[in-house]
Amino acid sequence: MATAEQIKSLIKSHYNSDKEKFHTLSLQLAAHEAKKGHTSLAHEIRDIIDKSQQNKIKSTISFLPELGGLVITRTSVAKKASLVINTKLKDRIIRIITEYRQQNKLKSFGLKHRRKILLAGPPGTGKTMTANILAGELNIPIHTIQVDRLLTKFMGESSAKLRQIFELIEKSPGVYLFDEFDAIGGERTLENDVGEMRRVLNSFLQFIEQDTSDSLIIAATNNPHMLDHALFRRFDDVLFYERPDKEECKQLIQNILGTFITNRFAWKKVLQESEGLSHSELSNACQDAIKQAILFDKKEVNASLLLQMLQERQGTLSAKK
Ligand SMILES: Nc1ncnc2c1ncn2[C@@H]1O[C@H](COP(=O)(O)OP(=O)(O)OP(=O)(O)O)[C@@H](O)[C@H]1O
Ligand SMILES: [Mg+2]
Numbered sequence: 001m002a003t004a005e006q007i008k009s010l011i012k013s014h015y016n017s018d019k020e021k022f023h024t025l026s027l028q029l030a031a032h033e034a035k036k037g038h039t040s041l042a043h044e045i046r047d048i049i050d051k052s053q054q055n056k057i058k059s060t061i062s063f064l065p066e067l068g069g070l071v072i073t074r075t076s077v078a079k080k081a082s083l084v085i086n087t088k089l090k091d092r093i094i095r096i097i098t099e100y101r102q103q104n105k106l107k108s109f110g111l112k113h114r115r116k117i118l119l120a121g122p123p124g125t126g127k128t129m130t131a132n133i134l135a136g137e138l139n140i141p142i143h144t145i146q147v148d149r150l151l152t153k154f155m156g157e158s159s160a161k162l163r164q165i166f167e168l169i170e171k172s173p174g175v176y177l178f179d180e181f182d183a184i185g186g187e188r189t190l191e192n193d194v195g196e197m198r199r200v201l202n203s204f205l206q207f208i209e210q211d212t213s214d215s216l217i218i219a220a221t222n223n224p225h226m227l228d229h230a231l232f233r234r235f236d237d238v239l240f241y242e243r244p245d246k247e248e249c250k251q252l253i254q255n256i257l258g259t260f261i262t263n264r265f266a267w268k269k270v271l272q273e274s275e276g277l278s279h280s281e282l283s284n285a286c287q288d289a290i291k292q293a294i295l296f297d298k299k300e301v302n303a304s305l306l307l308q309m310l311q312e313r314q315g316t317l318s319a320k321k
Contacts, residue, residue: 009025016104026048027049033045070145096113115216116235138175177219182227183197256286262300269307
């Protein structure tokens, strides 16, 4: 059976309306019972937890038909350990998680957790992944807003749609990701400005300012220079992503190759060839090398196989330039 401490904490978290704590404690309880050999009880507890999570998602999706495919809702199991970034950036992400988890504590002092976040940086450096990790770590659904569709499919009514999205943000706590945000975030005075884009941006600025929900609102962009200055001050935090340095490349390769990596690996050459690639390109090169190894019945990926895949990626990169 659960310990007296576990039962007391569980009851306390329920009365404090600390859903996150309640969820974590329930998972711990299931793990505790499994360890003691009470596997069927452990399974039953896990089932109750899983069903309640699914119901949470279903109740969110029921808001969505009127949004006509503008918002895609998913659950995420991504965890922060898989993200390879510098420590400063990781600390900032951990701070978002910690403040969200302890929002009630902050509320009791009249403070609000940081939750309007702008992620900026080159393609394939982990912005979308970060939004998924926030949802996965916090056990809340992630809703991705198709920003480009907002402007194309809903031309003329995009501000009204945006209002509905912000109503959803208020009603149903989760991570709300405005991906490829430059589509609406471009500077209002730029010459290529279309009236519709300006209207949507103005609405966005107004809605995000007024928003007092508990949800995390995340905007991701490749092009921070294009973003309107009025936007920057609407966010609680702006995180800048960069391509991996040598140390990060090494860590990423080790993470992905895992047990496939050979003992004596020619790191120097591999790291030289990795230079300039994004996390995403590097990770794809590693996956390609693993696939080749499997197809040719090899148990390991040696440096020359990875080098070949990296060179292919470098070739694609220079062809794009
Ligand atoms: N910092 C990172 N650490 C580990 N893996 C990463 C990282 N960044 C990217 N990846 C890998 O690359 C994939 C694509 O990255 P992601 O979609 O997060 O990039 P992005 O920054 O959102 O790019 P874009 O600007 O093109 O939308 C991820 O699913 C992951 O496999
Ligand atoms: Mg992305």
